[in-house]
Amino acid sequence: MMKRTLLLSLVLTFIASAVLAETVTVITKENAIREYAKFFAPVKANVRYGDRLEAFATEGDWYKVKYGPSIGYIHRSAVEKRTVASPASYSRKGSSVSESEAALAGKGFNPQVEASYKKQHPEMKFYLVDSVERYPVPDRDVVQFIVAGGLRQP
Amino acid sequence: MMKKYLLLFCSVLMVSTLVSCDTSNFGNISQHIGTAMTVADATSKAARPISEEEEYYVGRAVAAKILGSYQLSTDAVLTRYVNLVGKTVALNSDKPFTHGGYHFAILETNEINAFAAPGGTIFITHGMIRTTASEDELAAVIAHEVAHIAKRDGISAIKSARWTQAVTLIGTTAAKNYTSGEVSQLVGLFEGSIDDIFKTLVVNGYSRSQEYAADEGALQTLAKCGYDPRALPSFLKRLEQRGRSSGGGIMQTHPGTADRIENISGKMPSTAQIHPRATEARMARFSGAVR
Numbered sequence: 001m002m003k004r005t006l007l008l009s010l011v012l013t014f015i016a017s018a019v020l021a022e023t024v025t026v027i028t029k030e031n032a033i034r035e036y037a038k039f040f041a042p043v044k045a046n047v048r049y050g051d052r053l054e055a056f057a058t059e060g061d062w063y064k065v066k067y068g069p070s071i072g073y074i075h076r077s078a079v080e081k082r083t084v085a086s087p088a089s090y091s092r093k094g095s096s097v098s099e100s101e102a103a104l105a106g107k108g109f110n111p112q113v114e115a116s117y118k119k120q121h122p123e124m125k126f127y128l129v130d131s132v133e134r135y136p137v138p139d140r141d142v143v144q145f146i147v148a149g150g151l152r153q154p
Numbered sequence: 155m156m157k158k159y160l161l162l163f164c165s166v167l168m169v170s171t172l173v174s175c176d177t178s179n180f181g182n183i184s185q186h187i188g189t190a191m192t193v194a195d196a197t198s199k200a201a202r203p204i205s206e207e208e209e210y211y212v213g214r215a216v217a218a219k220i221l222g223s224y225q226l227s228t229d230a231v232l233t234r235y236v237n238l239v240g241k242t243v244a245l246n247s248d249k250p251f252t253h254g255g256y257h258f259a260i261l262e263t264n265e266i267n268a269f270a271a272p273g274g275t276i277f278i279t280h281g282m283i284r285t286t287a288s289e290d291e292l293a294a295v296i297a298h299e300v301a302h303i304a305k306r307d308g309i310s311a312i313k314s315a316r317w318t319q320a321v322t323l324i325g326t327t328a329a330k331n332y333t334s335g336e337v338s339q340l341v342g343l344f345e346g347s348i349d350d351i352f353k354t355l356v357v358n359g360y361s362r363s364q365e366y367a368a369d370e371g372a373l374q375t376l377a378k379c380g381y382d383p384r385a386l387p388s389f390l391k392r393l394e395q396r397g398r399s400s401g402g403g404i405m406q407t408h409p410g411t412a413d414r415i416e417n418i419s420g421k422m423p424s425t426a427q428i429h430p431r432a433t434e435a436r437m438a439r440f441s442g443a444v445r
Contacts, residue, residue, distance in 0.1 A: 027206050027207070027253060028206075028251050028252070028253055028254075029253060029254055031251065049253075075250055077250055077252075078251040108204075108320070109204075109208040110211060112332060112337060113337065114214065114215065116337050116338070116341045117341050120345075123222065128218070129217045129218050131226075132217070132226070132259045133214075133254060133257050133275070135233070135237060135257060137237045137241050142238060142242060142245075145242065148435055148439075149289065149380075149436045150436070151242060151380040151381065152246075152379060154245045154246050
């Protein structure tokens with residue numbers, strides 16, 4: 001009886017996932033699939049710009065997603081239903097983007113345009129912008145800061 | 155045996171049908187995702203919205219331009235503190251993630267001002283930080299800037315004709331990499347977009363309705379963080395007193411502070427009482443960082 005119930009739940013989960021799954025694409029440079037729908041929940045997998053995930057449920061502002069063998073949560077502001085091009089610096093295996101999709105998605109104000117702009121304006125202090133972007137703020141420091149200040153963990 | 159399999163099959167069919175019709179939980183996926191335009195749809199229209207990635211590259215150039223006008227602070231303690239307050243605020247905002255993430259930096263000037271470059275880089279002047287009297291007030295300033303980013307106010311400053319021209323050019327190019335002529339045209343449009351935004355941030359300011367909306371968004375974010383939302387009107391009152399004597403800066407680019415205070419009065423979200431020990435801890439670290 002126990003076996004049958006287990007089998008039934010497995011089949012139901014599979015069917016529900018298949019019926020509801022939608023592909024979403026990571027639009028942030030980097031992000032993480034979390035064990036539960038909280039910003040500081042343990043990381044189950046790291047994802048990058050252009051990675052495709054199967055979303056099959058929502059929990060508040062979070063999608064429950066599948067990425068490779070990992071199932072977990074990602075915040076809705078980190079994904080979109082579309083295909084993005086994977087620039088060489090971000091690209092990696094498993095992110096299949098067709099030529100036509102890439103042609104559409106990688107265009108616009110992109111690294112190539114920024115590079116040309118920099119050449120024309122060497123006085124612009126992009127190296128300072130890079131240093132601001134590289135400033136490290138580890139998750140554990142933010143958590144400690146929140147707890148010590150009696151703030152709420154998002 | 156046959157009966158059991160039939161029962162199993164019927165159960166599966168019934169549940170899958172029920173689940174696919176359920177809009178209380180899964181329906182939200184389509185609602186959220188469905189609102190995002192696919193790239194193919196977008197490029198087929200005359201003026202698709204600027205993408206998150208494009209916003210990031212425009213924002214980097216705006217930030218570089220701001221850093222050409224102001225000196226970046228090297229105060230390590232204050233930079234770390236502002237980043238920790240900033241990350242806490244951003245995670246509780248309507249848009250916790252942007253393409254390149256949120257970053258916070260201090261500008262070495264007595265001018266009282268703050269700038270949100272599109273995409274997530276926020277600059278706060280030393281003068282502005284010194285005008286705040288507590289961590290909650292500093293968080294209020296940051297929450298206002300984060301709200302401008304979440305609402306994409308910076309990007310909306312790009313003249314629509316300029317963006318339409320860019321989209322037309324982008325749409326007519328088949329390859330991912332542009333020819334030198336196309337790059338040259340796009341760089342011109344890129345530069346124009348940066349100027350539109352810089353002028354709005356530093357000279358003209360956002361519209362009154364955008365500022366009011368950012369204040370209202372800040373109240374909600376502060377409450378979500380566990381900060382006291384009343385810190386915003388309390389800061390604005392002090393700003394009004396300081397601003398009268400200093401002029402320029404934020405007083406030049408923002409609506410009158412009295413009007414801003416009036417706009418948020420009556421919109422204060424309800425919050426739990428803050429424990430005195432939390433207030434003490436915040437004040438101690440604020441005093442330690444803001445010297």
